[in-house]
Amino acid sequence: MKNSEYISGFLNFLRTLKSDYNVAVMNEREADKETQDILHRLELENDSYEDMTKMVIALKAVRQRRREAKDIIIAAKPALKWLDENSKTLQTLDKCLGEVRKAESELDNRHYLAKTDIISEILSCKDELWIEKGEEEHGT
Secondary structure (H helix, E strand, O other): OOHHHHHHHHHHHHHHHHHHHHHHHHHHHHHHHHHHHHHHHHHHOOOOHHHHHHHHHHHHHHHHHHHHHHHHHHHHHHHHHHHHHOHHHHHHHHHHHHHHHHHHHHHHOOOOOOOOOHHHHHHHOOHHHHHHHHHHHHOO
């Protein structure tokens, strides 16, 4: 993987982190409301055993969804805090990414202009002849 891909991946992670965090906050709130609905229903109504069983099973699923959302929130908070405190760093990292991509592009498109005729001389000779000619010219 190219250096620019690592930098780009990190920047994309930071950019999507805030929206992932916001989605998790909304999911946690929704799960809290659903939990309260189920608990109040269990508390205040006289449902059948089967209906209460369904609600308890649903409650477990709601609580698991809430836990997943809360885990995302907990794990994202330190990075979001860093992001808020280092917004300038993010801008410089964006600039760095551009420079790294430019350098990689130059490396991908590099070419060399020959300064001598040695390549054409080598290719015009038979294998042994060039070795002998080179030895003669260099005194070896």
